[in-house]
Amino acid sequence: MSDQVSSTPVDAPRRATVQPWSGPAHLSPERVEEARRLISLYPEPRSALIPLCHLAQGQDGWLTPEAMVDIAGLVGVTPTEVLGTASFYDMLHTEAVGSHVVAVCTNIACLLGGAAALLEHAEVSLGINVGGTTADGVITLEEAECLADCDRVPCVQVNHRFVGAQTPESFDRLVEDLRSGARSEEIPGHGTLNRVRRTVGLQVDPDQVASERAEAAAAQAERAAAAVAAKSAAEGSGGGTS
Numbered sequence: 001m002s003d004q005v006s007s008t009p010v011d012a013p014r015r016a017t018v019q020p021w022s023g024p025a026h027l028s029p030e031r032v033e034e035a036r037r038l039i040s041l042y043p044e045p046r047s048a049l050i051p052l053c054h055l056a057q058g059q060d061g062w063l064t065p066e067a068m069v070d071i072a073g074l075v076g077v078t079p080t081e082v083l084g085t086a087s088f089y090d091m092l093h094t095e096a097v098g099s100h101v102v103a104v105c106t107n108i109a110c111l112l113g114g115a116a117a118l119l120e121h122a123e124v125s126l127g128i129n130v131g132g133t134t135a136d137g138v139i140t141l142e143e144a145e146c147l148a149d150c151d152r153v154p155c156v157q158v159n160h161r162f163v164g165a166q167t168p169e170s171f172d173r174l175v176e177d178l179r180s181g182a183r184s185e186e187i188p189g190h191g192t193l194n195r196v197r198r199t200v201g202l203q204v205d206p207d208q209v210a211s212e213r214a215e216a217a218a219a220q221a222e223r224a225a226a227a228v229a230a231k232s233a234a235e236g237s238g239g240g241t242s
C-alpha cells in the first residue's frame with residue numbers, strides 16, 4: 001500500500017458572496033417601523049429576531065428569503081442565521097404555505113380519538129399529502145404534536161386558532177368555510193398573530209425600558225467593581241501565607 005499522501009488540496013470552505021445590506025427593501029415601511037420599535041425593547045438587537053420573523057410572516061404569510069435579508073440587516077446577523085433560527089420553530093414557515101395552515105394533532109389522546117382517520121380523510125378530501133398545499137393556495141395540511149387541547153379530540157388548529165374537535169364531516173364544512181372566507185374574522189390569513197392585531201393591552205413604555213436598562217448596567221458595573229476590589233483584597237491578605 002502506498003504511503004504517499006494525496007496531493008489533492010482540501011477544499012477551502014466556500015462562502016457565498018454577501019452583498020452589503022443597503023436598508024429594508026422588502027418589508028413595508030410600517031413593518032420596518034414596528035421592527036425598529038421591537039428592536040428598541042431588547043438589550044441586543046438580535047434578541048428581537050423571533051418577533052421580527054413573526055412580523056415578516058404577517059406581511060407575506062410565510063418567511064420569504066427577501067424578508068430574511070431585511071431582518072438580518074435590521075438585527076445585525078446574516079440571512080443564514082435568520083434561516084437557521086427560524087427553521088427551528090414550527091410556527092415559522094420558511095417555505096411558502098397556503099393562506100390557511102390546518103394542523104391535525106396525532107398525539108396520543110387525539111390518536112385514540114380518531115386523529116389517524118381524520119388525517120387520512122383530510123388528505124383524500126383535499127387531494128394532498130401532509131405537508132402539501134391545495135392547488136388554490138388556500139389550505140396547507142400539517143400533522144401536529146400535542147396542541148394542548150386534549151379534551152377535544154381529535155384536535156385541529158387553523159392558523160394556530162383552535163377550531164375544536166373535528167369529524168370528517170365537520171372538517172369538510174370547515175374547509176368550505178375557509179375557502180369561502182366565512183370565518184375570516186375569526187381566522188385571518190396565515191401569519192397574523194393575535195398580538196399584532198391588538199390595539200390595546202400591555203404596552204411597554206420605551207422610556208421605562210431605557211431607564212431599566214441604565215439601572216441594570218449601573219448595578220452590573222457596581223458588582224464588577226466590588227468583585228475586583230474583593231479579589232485585590234484577597235490577594236493582598238493571602239500573599240504571604242503560602
Ligand code: FES
Pocket residue numbers: 105106107108109110111145146147148149150153155
Ligand atoms: S394529544 Fe392532541 S391536543 Fe393533546
